Amino acid sequence: MTDRLDAALTLIDQANEDDPNNYRGTPLALTQGRRASSWLAKLTPNPSEELQIAARAHHLKRWELERSAFPEGRAGYLNWRRTNKKHQAASATKIMGEVGYDENACAVVTQLLLRRNLGKDADTQLLEDVACLVFVETQFDDVADRLDTDKMIDVVAKTLKKMSPTAIAAAADIPISEHSQHVLAAAVKQAEI
Numbered sequence: 001m002t003d004r005l006d007a008a009l010t011l012i013d014q015a016n017e018d019d020p021n022n023y024r025g026t027p028l029a030l031t032q033g034r035r036a037s038s039w040l041a042k043l044t045p046n047p048s049e050e051l052q053i054a055a056r057a058h059h060l061k062r063w064e065l066e067r068s069a070f071p072e073g074r075a076g077y078l079n080w081r082r083t084n085k086k087h088q089a090a091s092a093t094k095i096m097g098e099v100g101y102d103e104n105a106c107a108v109v110t111q112l113l114l115r116r117n118l119g120k121d122a123d124t125q126l127l128e129d130v131a132c133l134v135f136v137e138t139q140f141d142d143v144a145d146r147l148d149t150d151k152m153i154d155v156v157a158k159t160l161k162k163m164s165p166t167a168i169a170a171a172a173d174i175p176i177s178e179h180s181q182h183v184l185a186a187a188v189k190q191a192e193i
Helices: 003-016 028-043 049-056 073-098 103-114 122-138 140-146 149-160 165-172 178-191
Strands: none
Touching: 003 028, 003 049, 003 073, 028 049, 028 122, 028 165, 049 073, 049 103, 049 122, 073 103, 103 122, 122 140, 122 165, 140 149, 140 178, 149 178, 165 178
């Protein structure tokens, strides 16, 4: 790991320590960033520095844009997600500039965080896989308990279609509740994977 990569990851972690949301006694965004780095290391042997930064920053300062500030429904949710991705990209590239990354590296991280090339770019696919696996690890049970089962199955089936077969197989090995296992299995069947 280069010194500037280490510095960027440290600054991302420090920013994510401010997340008021908790996961097992640790700020949620901090946990999610670190778990993303762990998943990335499992999925690919030699990720670029830009991909490592994007993975760690995939929920950078996410709590600053509360979901409740956006309209209800799917359109409001998608707007919140798009706005958050732009916020995360701007926050990550600001940190990158502070530690010496050039505009080209910042542009790569922005493209990754915005997921503009999903399905066409291997690194964008890896980032999507990592983000989905972190969700399964840290939030799947809670969301599955809150949402109607049929709705959750539908949402997960759509998400699975954006994941690689390797990531789907990895998701099946994550310990989740029995109800969540049922939802995941039904979603895999619905998605015809």
